[in-house]
Amino acid sequence: MAGCTDLAYRLISRSYGMEFCFLEMVSAEGLIRGNENTGGLMETLPEDKPLGAQIFGCRPEAMGEAAKKIEDMGYDLLDINFGCPVPKIAGKGAGSALLARPDEAREIFKAVVKAVKKIPVTVKMRLGVKDPSGKEAAAIAKIAEECGMNAITVHGRTREQGYSGNADYEAIGLVKATVKIPVIGNGDILSGADALRLKKISGCDGVMIGRGGLGNPWIFRQVEHALQGKPLPQEPGFEERKKALLKHLDLELTYRDEQTVVCQMRKIACWYFKNLPGAAEFRGKINVCQSVETLKKLIEDFG
Ligand SMILES: Cc1cc2nc3c(=O)[nH]c(=O)nc-3n(C[C@H](O)[C@H](O)[C@H](O)COP(=O)(O)O)c2cc1C
Known part of the structure; x- marks a missing residue:
């Protein structure tokens, strides 16, 4: 895509x-x-x-x-x-x-x-x-x-x-x-x-x-x-979502420069937290965030 x-x-x-x-x-x-x-x-x-x-x-x-x-x-x-x-x-x-x-x-x-x-x-x-x-x-x-x-x-x-x-x-x-x-x-x-x-x-x-x-x-x-007709795995909870998003962020940082990652993560982080309580407020904050450090903190503090 x-x-x-x-x-x-x-x-x-x-x-x-x-x-x-x-x-x-x-x-x-x-x-x-x-x-x-x-x-x-x-x-x-x-x-x-x-x-x-x-x-x-x-x-x-x-x-x-x-x-x-x-x-x-x-x-x-x-x-x-x-x-x-x-x-x-x-x-x-x-x-x-x-x-x-x-x-x-x-x-x-x-x-x-x-x-x-x-x-x-x-x-x-x-x-x-x-x-x-x-x-x-x-x-x-x-x-x-x-x-x-x-x-x-x-x-x-x-x-x-x-x-x-x-x-x-x-x-x-x-x-x-x-x-x-x-x-x-x-x-x-x-x-x-x-x-x-x-x-x-x-x-x-x-x-x-x-x-x-x-x-x-x-x-x-x-x-x-x-x-395959197997029992469905459990839906991820809040912490699991955050963990995956932080892993996604680390992977992005391996392949791209910091500024590009900050822009890209505005979109990616919202995908992960879509429809969760506090998502709209999170979007507002992440859209003005300028550094990876702040980005990580925002993700860690979410929820
Ligand atoms: C942002 C975006 C980018 C897409 N890029 C491609 C693409 O490069 N090639 C393609 O075949 N389909 C592309 N699609 C279409 C999707 O592959 C898919 O056919 C469509 O979104 C419907 O499936 P979905 O409901 O599972 O998303 C794109 C769709 C979106 C939303």
């Missing part, structure tokens, strides 16, 4: 049971020009595995070339973004715009499948541009399968819906029923029960968690237990 799933996020999530993670999306054109690794966007470590990389773009040759580069860089999976609704990306014919362009989609899939030899190639999409039935996604999924793509992830909303309403798990089921390759369902998983419901309604083969993992690394084990 752009701006969220950096190295520190991934490492802390893995320590709490996350099984597979993606880098935030990178531009295929930027990657082949050699300027996409700036700012640590693609930074990783041996313990940050298995790890997928995701590219966006719309020129088949560039997508193929970028995909090959991702494989050569040692990532474990290459995903193509067919879901991003942001005008900066969709407005240029990439991301969710490709859901309405089956011919271009086919050329992109063909180029990527041809270029990548060893790692799985997948595509992540929304239900469609405007039509919420899932028919548009199903048609693109079929093309992906015909071209040799290995799996598909579907976020159960259209581009037009943005993040409004609820993800439609039945519409994800339409995609699942259309192809034989694995379909991973995505959208609004905030608990083990949500994951079970998504799997039951859509028949999907796996689930992907986005916003539910922000400041909540415990969700990964909860979902794993729910899907």
